[in-house]
Amino acid sequence: MDLIVQGIIKAFELIISFDPEVMGITWLSLKISGTATFISLFIGVSIGTAVALNNFYGKRLVISLINTGMGLPPVVVGLFVTMLIWRSGPFGFLEILYTPYAMIVAQAIIATPIVMGISLAAIQNLPPNLRLQILSLGASRLQMVWVLIKEARLPLLAAVMAGFGGVISEIGASIMVGGNIKGYSRVLTTATVMETGKGNFDIAIALGIILLLVAFTINALLTQIQQRQHPR
Amino acid sequence: MKSESLMKIENIVLRRGGTTVLDIPELHVQQGRVLALIGPNGAGKSTLLLTMAGLLKPDRGKIYYQGNPVDSRASRSDMRRKISVVFQEPLLLSTSVYKNIALGLKFRHLTGSEIDKGVNESLEYFGITSLAKRSAKTLSGGEAKRVSLARAFALKPELIMMDEAFSSLDPPTREGLMEDLRHILEETKITAVMALHDREETLRLAQDVIVMHQGKIVQSGTTADIYNHPDSEFVANFVGTEIILEGTVKRCSEGNVIITVQGKEIEAIGNFSIGQRVYCCLRPENVFLSSRRQDKISARNVFEAKVVKIIRQGFFNKLYLDCGFPLVAYITIPSYEDLGITEGISVITSFKATSVHVIPQGK
Numbered sequence: 001m002d003l004i005v006q007g008i009i010k011a012f013e014l015i016i017s018f019d020p021e022v023m024g025i026t027w028l029s030l031k032i033s034g035t036a037t038f039i040s041l042f043i044g045v046s047i048g049t050a051v052a053l054n055n056f057y058g059k060r061l062v063i064s065l066i067n068t069g070m071g072l073p074p075v076v077v078g079l080f081v082t083m084l085i086w087r088s089g090p091f092g093f094l095e096i097l098y099t100p101y102a103m104i105v106a107q108a109i110i111a112t113p114i115v116m117g118i119s120l121a122a123i124q125n126l127p128p129n130l131r132l133q134i135l136s137l138g139a140s141r142l143q144m145v146w147v148l149i150k151e152a153r154l155p156l157l158a159a160v161m162a163g164f165g166g167v168i169s170e171i172g173a174s175i176m177v178g179g180n181i182k183g184y185s186r187v188l189t190t191a192t193v194m195e196t197g198k199g200n201f202d203i204a205i206a207l208g209i210i211l212l213l214v215a216f217t218i219n220a221l222l223t224q225i226q227q228r229q230h231p232r
Numbered sequence: 233m234k235s236e237s238l239m240k241i242e243n244i245v246l247r248r249g250g251t252t253v254l255d256i257p258e259l260h261v262q263q264g265r266v267l268a269l270i271g272p273n274g275a276g277k278s279t280l281l282l283t284m285a286g287l288l289k290p291d292r293g294k295i296y297y298q299g300n301p302v303d304s305r306a307s308r309s310d311m312r313r314k315i316s317v318v319f320q321e322p323l324l325l326s327t328s329v330y331k332n333i334a335l336g337l338k339f340r341h342l343t344g345s346e347i348d349k350g351v352n353e354s355l356e357y358f359g360i361t362s363l364a365k366r367s368a369k370t371l372s373g374g375e376a377k378r379v380s381l382a383r384a385f386a387l388k389p390e391l392i393m394m395d396e397a398f399s400s401l402d403p404p405t406r407e408g409l410m411e412d413l414r415h416i417l418e419e420t421k422i423t424a425v426m427a428l429h430d431r432e433e434t435l436r437l438a439q440d441v442i443v444m445h446q447g448k449i450v451q452s453g454t455t456a457d458i459y460n461h462p463d464s465e466f467v468a469n470f471v472g473t474e475i476i477l478e479g480t481v482k483r484c485s486e487g488n489v490i491i492t493v494q495g496k497e498i499e500a501i502g503n504f505s506i507g508q509r510v511y512c513c514l515r516p517e518n519v520f521l522s523s524r525r526q527d528k529i530s531a532r533n534v535f536e537a538k539v540v541k542i543i544r545q546g547f548f549n550k551l552y553l554d555c556g557f558p559l560v561a562y563i564t565i566p567s568y569e570d571l572g573i574t575e576g577i578s579v580i581t582s583f584k585a586t587s588v589h590v591i592p593q594g595k
Binding site: 127129130132133134135136137138139140143147150151 | 282285287309312313315316317319321323325326335336339340383384387393
């Protein structure tokens with residue numbers, strides 16, 4: 001019990017004093033997961049929308065695959081990304097293994113199906129005749145798609161939250177492709193694991209609290225935007 | 233009567249999952265007129281509307297717009313910009329009423345002031361200026377319907393398509409909207425095609441009617457034609473048995489109205505302006521027969537009529553009469569025998585002023 005109380009006190013010290021190492025780790029986490037979410041947003045929303053709006057043979061299979069992808073285990077993603085960018089692998093020439101870039105790639109791969117699945121459902125949930133109504137008002141196909149995406153903005157914000165929440169708290173892939181290199185590829189989750197292993201519970205608790213705070217702040221911000229848009 | 237054809241469709245066939253949902257050999261939309269599509273649910277009215285609007289691609293057949301074939305992607309999108317479609321559900325975007333109405337104008341890349349002018353005009357037309365800043369998702373059913381109509385009219389289309397414009401509105405809201413729409417159609421002289429549900433809507437708004445059943449046209453003609461001369465049992469059952477007479481208001485005072493119908497005067501109840509063109513609707517069961525003019529008839533409308541045709545229908549006969557205008561009456565077999573009715577004889581017909589349902593004509 002003492003250990004926990006001690007840990008929490010130390011944690012707050014680290015946070016309040018803006019400990020440079022802890023702040024560095026936090027900032028890197030935000031950068032990597034933010035970039036990964038941003039990339040997944042582009043790929044996820046465009047493919048999700050395309051699948052939702054087009055009828056083609058095997059559409060159901062594709063939707064099932066996307067939905068399965070939403071639960072993609074990060075360690076599996078980590079394993080495949082590692083293999084691909086391993087020095088002798090097909091993308092070995094990029095030499096990005098154990099760099100933040102590799103972590104962005106891995107996290108984007110984890111977040112993309114989540115964003116894609118939610119976008120797909122969001123666009124599919126719009127009234128079926130809405131597309132025709134927008135076209136009949138003289139929209140080009142591109143204008144129509146843009147209006148639909150704007151109309152589905154509330155669930156799309158949920159997609160952003162789910163995607164970001166998934167990758168900021170993910171550890172398996174980050175540690176495999178990033179390597180947890182101090183001051184270079186160490187992020188909140190990997191650092192927490194390491195400090196716990198070393199018995200530095202105070203630092204681990206501090207990192208854990210920061211992780212929760214970051215996730216909470218980002219989600220609170222997005223929820224604020226989402227709910228302001230939402231008419232009562 | 234014969235006016236320019238704005239749109240013509242030829243041999244349109246549309247299939248959905250192996251069944252033919254639309255099979256229209258020919259259809260004309262006349263410039264400046266309102267065409268009603270009527271028929272039971274699932275008759276293909278909405279599908280036909282969407283096909284005509286270029287939103288559904290038929291499996292076979294051709295659409296001509298202003299004489300030019302619409303057969304390419306470019307010509308289809310070109311035609312779409314001249315047609316506005318109002319769907320059964322309002323389909324408003326979750327933003328303000330103003331932005332909803334501005335949507336189509338924005339697609340056309342108009343300037344801010346042009347958009348502003350167009351939106352305000354349309355808001356005014358439909359009497360919803362006060363709603364401009366409201367969020368579209370907080371509107372009542374009737375208000376939302378008006379916004380969706382205003383959005384379509386703001387584009388100043390050459391042709392407007394409306395799918396069940398009045399469905400799911402409560403009677404007073406529906407009545408108000410119908411009357412406003414009638415005025416707007418009259419004022420703008422816009423060509424319209426409307427899928428409609430009931431007789432009153434059709435009589436009030438349309439001049440031409442197409443009756444549809446199972447994806448096919450079963451009868452087409454002017455409104456009075458369809459209602460007075462259904463040429464199949466299906467149409468007769470669908471449009472009902474009422475007699476519909478076209479007339480003009482001659483006098484009107486204190487709720488009593490005199491309407492001239494083919495030279496005869498019919499008295500009815502209601503307030504209309506003199507010279508207004510109306511339909512007088514009359515149910516055959518409210519038309520009474522007697523053999524000679526009697527003083528005790530209290531009904532306001534008494535006419536001498538010639539029996540044109542007799543059709544036996546179970547326990548009663550249906551008589552087609554001519555009293556200067558056509559009339560239909562039911563008579564029980566005993567009374568029929570009592571009066572000694574045969575084709576060609578003259579009888580006295582009467583009906584109360586309150587039995588006449590007067591509907592203003594569209595345009």
